[in-house]
Amino acid sequence: MNERNGSLRATALSRSYAGVRALDGIDLTVHRHEVVGLIGPNGAGKSTFVNLVTGFDRPTAGSVLLDDVDITTWPAHRRVRAGLARTFQHGHTFGALSVQENVEVAALGVGASARTARQRGTELLELVGIAAQARRDAASLSHGDERLLGVARALATSPTFVFLDEPAAGLNEEEIGGFAAAIRLVRDERSAGVVLIDHNVALVLGVCDRIHVLDQGQTLAEGTPDEIRAHPAVAEAYLGVLDVTGIGVS
Amino acid sequence: MSAPETTALVGRRPARLVLGRHLVPLAGPVALTIVVGVASSAFSDSVQLQLHTALVTTAMVVGLSVFSGNSGIVSFGHVSFVGVGAFAAGIMSMPAQQKATVFPELFGFIRDNDLGNVASLALGALVGGIFALVVGTALVRLSGLGAGIATFAVLGITRNVLRNWSGVGPGAKAIPSIPQTTGLTQATVALLVCIGVAYAYQASRWGRRLRASREDPAAARGSGIGVYKERLIAFALSGAVAGFAGAVYVHLLGSVSVDQVYLELTFLTLAMLVVGGIDSLWGAVVGGLFVSLLNSLLFEGEKGLSVVGIDVTLPASSSNIAIAVVMMIVILVRPRGITGGRELRLRALRRPRRAEG
Amino acid sequence: MKYVQYLIDAIALGSLYALVALGIGLVFGVMRIVNLAHGELLMAGGYTLYETNGWPAVLRVLTALAVVIAVALLMERLALRPLRRASPTTTLVMTFAVSFLLRSIAQKRWSAQGKTMNLFTDLNQAFTIGELRIKYLTIAAVVVGGVLLGAVTLFLDRTDLGLQMRATASDERIAQALGVRANHVVVGAFVIAGVLATAALVLFAPQRPVVTPDFGLQIAILALVGVVVGGMDKPSSATLGGFFIGFANSMLFSLLPKGQRVFLDSALYGLVIVVLLVRPSGLFQRETVTSRL
Numbered sequence: 001m002n003e004r005n006g007s008l009r010a011t012a013l014s015r016s017y018a019g020v021r022a023l024d025g026i027d028l029t030v031h032r033h034e035v036v037g038l039i040g041p042n043g044a045g046k047s048t049f050v051n052l053v054t055g056f057d058r059p060t061a062g063s064v065l066l067d068d069v070d071i072t073t074w075p076a077h078r079r080v081r082a083g084l085a086r087t088f089q090h091g092h093t094f095g096a097l098s099v100q101e102n103v104e105v106a107a108l109g110v111g112a113s114a115r116t117a118r119q120r121g122t123e124l125l126e127l128v129g130i131a132a133q134a135r136r137d138a139a140s141l142s143h144g145d146e147r148l149l150g151v152a153r154a155l156a157t158s159p160t161f162v163f164l165d166e167p168a169a170g171l172n173e174e175e176i177g178g179f180a181a182a183i184r185l186v187r188d189e190r191s192a193g194v195v196l197i198d199h200n201v202a203l204v205l206g207v208c209d210r211i212h213v214l215d216q217g218q219t220l221a222e223g224t225p226d227e228i229r230a231h232p233a234v235a236e237a238y239l240g241v242l243d244v245t246g247i248g249v250s
Numbered sequence: 251m252s253a254p255e256t257t258a259l260v261g262r263r264p265a266r267l268v269l270g271r272h273l274v275p276l277a278g279p280v281a282l283t284i285v286v287g288v289a290s291s292a293f294s295d296s297v298q299l300q301l302h303t304a305l306v307t308t309a310m311v312v313g314l315s316v317f318s319g320n321s322g323i324v325s326f327g328h329v330s331f332v333g334v335g336a337f338a339a340g341i342m343s344m345p346a347q348q349k350a351t352v353f354p355e356l357f358g359f360i361r362d363n364d365l366g367n368v369a370s371l372a373l374g375a376l377v378g379g380i381f382a383l384v385v386g387t388a389l390v391r392l393s394g395l396g397a398g399i400a401t402f403a404v405l406g407i408t409r410n411v412l413r414n415w416s417g418v419g420p421g422a423k424a425i426p427s428i429p430q431t432t433g434l435t436q437a438t439v440a441l442l443v444c445i446g447v448a449y450a451y452q453a454s455r456w457g458r459r460l461r462a463s464r465e466d467p468a469a470a471r472g473s474g475i476g477v478y479k480e481r482l483i484a485f486a487l488s489g490a491v492a493g494f495a496g497a498v499y500v501h502l503l504g505s506v507s508v509d510q511v512y513l514e515l516t517f518l519t520l521a522m523l524v525v526g527g528i529d530s531l532w533g534a535v536v537g538g539l540f541v542s543l544l545n546s547l548l549f550e551g552e553k554g555l556s557v558v559g560i561d562v563t564l565p566a567s568s569s570n571i572a573i574a575v576v577m578m579i580v581i582l583v584r585p586r587g588i589t590g591g592r593e594l595r596l597r598a599l600r601r602p603r604r605a606e607g
Numbered sequence: 608m609k610y611v612q613y614l615i616d617a618i619a620l621g622s623l624y625a626l627v628a629l630g631i632g633l634v635f636g637v638m639r640i641v642n643l644a645h646g647e648l649l650m651a652g653g654y655t656l657y658e659t660n661g662w663p664a665v666l667r668v669l670t671a672l673a674v675v676i677a678v679a680l681l682m683e684r685l686a687l688r689p690l691r692r693a694s695p696t697t698t699l700v701m702t703f704a705v706s707f708l709l710r711s712i713a714q715k716r717w718s719a720q721g722k723t724m725n726l727f728t729d730l731n732q733a734f735t736i737g738e739l740r741i742k743y744l745t746i747a748a749v750v751v752g753g754v755l756l757g758a759v760t761l762f763l764d765r766t767d768l769g770l771q772m773r774a775t776a777s778d779e780r781i782a783q784a785l786g787v788r789a790n791h792v793v794v795g796a797f798v799i800a801g802v803l804a805t806a807a808l809v810l811f812a813p814q815r816p817v818v819t820p821d822f823g824l825q826i827a828i829l830a831l832v833g834v835v836v837g838g839m840d841k842p843s844s845a846t847l848g849g850f851f852i853g854f855a856n857s858m859l860f861s862l863l864p865k866g867q868r869v870f871l872d873s874a875l876y877g878l879v880i881v882v883l884l885v886r887p888s889g890l891f892q893r894e895t896v897t898s899r900l
Contacts, residue, residue, distance in 0.1 A: 056468065080474035088472065094465035096529075105462040108455045109474035157474050324696045326703070388884055395641055396883045398699045399835055403876035406828070410876070414869040517707045524700060571715065574708035581701050582689050 006032050006067045008053070008084070008161045008193060013062035015048050022048045024217040025062070032160060035187050035194040037208035037225075039201065044214040046197050047089060050163045054086045055079045066161075081110050085159035087150035089166050095139035099130065099149055102138050106156040117156070124152040127182055129175070144170030148179070155186065161193045162186065168198050176200065180207045205229065272453065278594035279445045279535040283308075286539055287438030298434070299502075300546040305437040306499050308538025310515075311522045312444040313492030315534035317484045318523065320457055322464035323393050326516060327385075327401030328492050330408035333511035334381050335374030335493025337412060340425040340500040343370045348427055355416040367431045371440075371497045378493015379486050386485035390478045393467075405516060413508045424507035425500070432502035440498040444491050448531050456483050514570075518545075521577040527587025532594045537587060544576065545569050608738040613861040619745040621854035622752030626807040627830035628849020629759060630800035632842045635834070636776035637796045638691075640698045644682060644706035646827025648804040649811070651678045651709070653818030654717060656724040656808075667726065668809055675808075676801035678709075683797045688790070706824065713820040721817035730813045748810050755806055756846060759799060763842065768795050776841075829856065832875050836882050838889020847891045 008030045015023040023045040030036050038046050051057035053064050055076035063072040071079055094102050100121045107117035125131040128148040133141060141149060147167045154162050164183075168176055180203060186192050198204055204211065205225045213220040213234050221231045228234055283305065290301035314328045341349070341356070342365040349361045365373060385404050392400050412419055419425070432440070451457045460480040463470035470477055500506045518541070526537015548569035580587060631645050652671040659667040686705050690698050730744040763769035768791065774782040775792045783789055811826065830849050837848015852875065859871055882890060 054472070056471070075476070076471040077474050077476045080472065085474075086472050088469060092466050092469035092472070094462045094469060096465055097462065101458075102462075105458050105475075106473035108459055109462075109470070111474075114455065153469075153473060324700055388880060392883055392887075395695045395699060396887060398696060399641065399831070400880045400883050403832075403879045406876040407873045410870060410872040513707075517703070520700065520703070568715065570711035571708060574704050574711060577704045578686060578701065578708070581697060581704070582686075585693065585697060 006083075006160055006193075007065075008067075009065040010049070010053055011063055011065070013049065013052055013059050013064070015045075015052055015057065016060045021217050023052065023059075026214070026217075026219060028212055028219075028222075030161060030193040030195055032191050032193045033187055034209045035183060035196055035207055037204040037211040038195055038197045038214065039199075039204055039211060040214035040220070043216075045217040046214055047165060048217075049214070050086060050165055050195070050197065054084055054163060056086075077109070080157050080159075083158070083160035084163075085154035085157045085161070086163040087147065087154050087165050087167055091143075091146050091150075093138035093141065093146055093149055093153075095137065097138055098135050099125065099138050099141065100134040102149055103152050103156045106153040107158075110157045112158075120156050120158075121152075124155050127155070127185065128152045129178055129182070142170070144175070147171075151182075155190070158190075159192055161195070163195045163197070165197050166199065167196070168200050168203055176203055179203075183207050274595060275532065275593035276445070276449050278532055279449075280442060282535055282539060283438060283441045283445065287434055287441075290434060297546070297550075300542070300549065302432065302434065302437040302502055304539055304542030304546070305441045306432065306495060306502055307519065307522070307542055308535055309441045309444040309495035309498060310492055311519050311526070311534045311538040312441070312448050312531065313488050313490075313495050314519055314523055315528070315531060316448050316451060316488035316491055317481075318488075319529055319531065319534060320452060320460045320464065320484050321481050322529075323397045323481070324520075324528070325401040326398055326520065327404035327408075328488065329511055329516040329519065330385075330405050331378040331382050331489040331492035332496035332499070332515065332519075333408055333412060333508070335378040335496030336500045336506050336511055337419050337425070337496075338377040338493070339365075339370040339374040339497030340428050340506050341419055342373055343367070343428045343501070344425055345427060352426070353416070353420055356419075357417050360418065367429065367436075367501065370501070371494060374497025375490045375494035378496065379490030381493070382489020383482070383486040386482045386489070390481035390485060405512070409508055409512050420507070422508065424505045426505045428500050428504050428506070430501060430504045432498050436498065437502065440495065444495060445531065445535065447487070447491055448534075451484070451487055452531060456480060460484050517570075518573070521573050523587075524577055525580045525587060527589035527591040529586060529591030530589060530593045533587045533589040533591060536589050540588070541573060541576070545573065548572055612739055613858060615739070615741060615745060616861070617854045617857035619742075619748040620857040621850040621852075622748045623807050623810050624826075624830050624833055624853030624856075625846045625850035626752055626755060626803045626810075627826060628833045628837070628852075629756065629842055629846040630803040630807075631827070631831060631834050632839060632845025632849075633759075633772070633796045634800050635839050635845070636842055637772055637779075637792050638687070639695060639779070640687060640702065641695075641831070641839070642682075642687075642800075643699065643702040643827075643831075644709060645800065645804065645830075646823030646825070647706050647709035647713075648675045648679055648801060648823065649808045649826055650713060650818065650820065650823035651675055652805050652808040653724055653812070653822050654713060654722065656726050656812060657717075657722040657818055660723075660725050664726065668805070671808065672802065672805045675805045676798055679797040679801040679804075680794065683793060688793070691789070710820040710824065717820075719820060721819045723816050724812045724818055725816065726809065726812040728813055728816065744810070744813050751806060751810060755803060759803070759842070762799070768792070772796060829853070829875070832879050835879050836889065837891045840888060844889050844891040848889065851890075 010026060010028045013023060013026045014021065026049060038049065040046055048057065052059045055074055059072065063070055065071065066082055066084060071082065094105065097105065103121040103124055104117040107120045108114070112120065125134055128151050130145050130148050133145060138149060147169060151164060151167050168179055171179060183194055183196065184207065187194055196204060196208060208225060210223065211225055211228045212222045213228065221228060221234050223231070286301055286305060290298045293301070310332050314325065318324055341360060342363065344364065346362055346364045349356060353361065389397065389400055389404070413422055459475045462473065463475055463477045463480060467477055496511065522537040522541045523534055525541055526535070527533025552568065627645070631642060634640060634642050652675045655671040655674040656667055659670050682705055686701055687698065690701055730747055731742060733740045733742040763773055771782065771787045771792050772795060775787055775789065829852055833849035833852030834845045835848070837851060838844035856871065856875065860868060863871065
């Protein structure tokens with residue numbers, strides 16, 4: 001795996017829909033070997049941000065740089081091949097393909113050989129903990145497993161940066177512990193930069209190195225989990241309503 | 251099946267399993283083709299001709315399914331590629347000295363040359379493939395209704411040009427004197443070749459990527475799959491297979507005119523694909539042969555048929571009506587076709603696995 | 608003066624295609640179905656006119672109207688209503704099958720040989736204004752076309768059913784959640800499409816007096832080209848597209864030299880593909896916001 005210190009940088013990223021500013025001048029840099037949390041209330045612009053950076057939507061202003069190369073106008077699949085993977089909030093599995101094939105096809109998508117694809121499939125299903133379902137049709141998975149499959153599929157493209165869009169929704173507490181461990185493994189052993197979006201604040205505070213808080217399309221705060229926890233505006237806008245006691249997930 | 255066993259299977263994948271994975275889905279279509287081919291020799295000349303037509307038409311359906319089956323996009327325009335393949339092979343198989351007198355307006359290199367049987371088949375595939383590649387660059391950007399209408403438009407353009415451009419073809423007339431080399435052997439081998447190509451594509455990385463995009467285009471892009479490019483590869487390949495089938499077809503007919511490769515053939519091949527099941531190669535082959543068989547039975551029935559001692563005579567030209575009705579019933583009752591859209595599998599019987607875990 | 612003559616002929620043909628296109632557009636609006644069998648409504652009416660030859664003209668037109676509406680409703684009830692939840696592609700294939708079925712039945716019943724409809728042939732006579740030669744049919748086409756288009760517009764604007772149709776066309780699910788009965792709306796759309804198809808048929812009959820199994824297909828395909836070019840989503844843009852395509856077809860036919868005229872079809876089909884690629888929602892319609900992920 002490539003060990004150089006890469007970065008993914010969004011500068012002044014903005015998106016308007018019919019005059020409404022969904023995202024307004026966001027600056028965010030992610031390095032390899034780190035997990036960055038992206039949190040904020042519903043409608044804050046988190047998914048818009050992911051779509052813009054991964055090429056599923058075009059910004060009205062601003063740019064996206066991968067290792068200092070401007071990729072703002074690249075189509076999504078080209079970004080994936082350059083090392084930028086994502087999961088989806090709403091399923092988006094290849095329903096009629098088996099779980100194993102779902103992962104294999106993502107490896108094939110970035111040019112892996114059929115054999116490598118098979119190995120990667122087996123390995124990654126183990127990693128996210130759904131190896132037992134390998135031969136089922138993806139359409140038959142539970143919502144929680146569907147999201148885990150999404151994570152395995154994103155990792156099958158050997159990303160240097162990966163965006164996980166609410167991957168833990170539908171998991172129970174025990175499963176969340178295992179999932180947090182898997183995220184750290186992706187950071188430490190695959191040297192990837194991870195952007196984690198999730199409503200489970202405990203998971204985000206527990207696993208992230210840095211956290212970026214969005215509110216109404218703008219940056220509300222950024223910093224380490226401790227700084228975020230202590231940040232008055234964040235507590236008011238977001239954390240205050242939640243139970244933050246279960247932080248020690250690790 | 252317990253979890254450790256599953257992982258062991260996908261992990262090492264013993265040779266037996268790889269064989270089973272590829273042999274069974276391929277064996278079904280191949281066996282069916284050979285059975286129909288061999289069986290045809292037991293019948294009268296007219297029935298033989300119908301069975302050979304069935305094999306060749308099924309080859310066209312296989313060509314159509316290379317694109318539609320893997321991409322999930324229905325094309326109304328594939329008979330265009332059958333048509334250009336048929337016309338290319340036909341006009342180049344007509345003896346040169348005849349062409350000079352019958353079609354003097356042809357371009358020189360078309361008028362003054364002719365080709366042997368195999369070379370003309372290769373030409374059909376080449377012309378069909380190139381034509382599909384050219385129109386495909388635009389069409390692969392569309393899906394759903396847009397793709398349906400645009401492919402229909404391609405069919406209209408192809409017919410309009412073939413019918414009126416006397417530099418490349420016979421115009422409104424038919425191409426005569428094409429050697430009738432397509433008999434039992436050529437029809438059977440041609441269908442087998444098409445099935446082989448279609449299966450090889452389907453099992454390849456390109457085929458697998460395209461099928462993933464059929465399931466979910468957004469997720470496919472998110473997996474690094476360039477959907478348009480994958481569609482274009484399939485479109486060009488399916489055009490080549492269709493063009494090849496068209497070339498084989500003219501060598502069965504002996505002559506061809508524009509109206510033989512237009513709406514009626516479009517309807518027939520589409521009906522075959524829909525009736526068999528659009529999602530799989532097995533569906534294309536079963537549908538092609540099944541509808542052909544139905545067609546032949548009705549045709550014989552119109553002449554008067556003796557069924558278990560009772561003489562039945564169907565009213566004339568009812569076969570198109572019957573096929574249309576069968577197609578509509580299949581769409582309503584079994585929308586994934588009589589094969590259910592799956593490849594043939596031995597373990598089909600123990601497939602429902604979602605109850606466990 | 609020659610060009611004014613061309614212009615008048617083009618407007619007349621444009622009006623006829625606008626009627627057919629509005630029928631296709633209305634059905635698409637409320638059902639999201641491109642009905643490839645729309646032309647067979649004209650064909651059915653055409654054979655009805657042939658079979659009723661010798662009856663009083665008004666009675667013949669009313670009989671044709673009844674037959675066309677009956678065929679339209681049968682089509683909707685038997686083939687399309689069960690597919691309400693199917694994909695657009697499935698329904699497109701279904702309407703193709705319906706079209707083929709109806710043409711096969713016609714071929715079997717009346718053969719591929721044309722049959723003469725023999726209706727209002729007097730309308731082919733013309734009067735002259737200076738150098739201009741104007742057929743009574745041209746006047747009829749423009750008047751009937753205009754009146755019917757106006758009537759449908761009033762219907763959509765002013766009646767309860769029209770309002771429900773527009774609501775369904777704009778968002779079917781919301782409309783149904785608000786209590787719009789989908790079947791009423793759809794049946795309404797097919798009845799109106801039938802009326803418009805019959806009107807177009809009656810106006811086509813004097814100038815194209817021979818009905819064949821492909822009679823309707825040829826008209827409907829060109830109208831469909833217009834609908835796609837104009838924009839399928841709104842009845843008004845579909846109608847405008849239909850008028851445009853009939854107008855352009857007539858104009859180009861008059862202007863092009865004979866050698867190029869034969870490729871006119873190719874040019875129109877090519878136009879459809881270009882519009883689908885460059886402006887999928889049509890020329891006469893504002894671009895809608897693309898769907899978000």
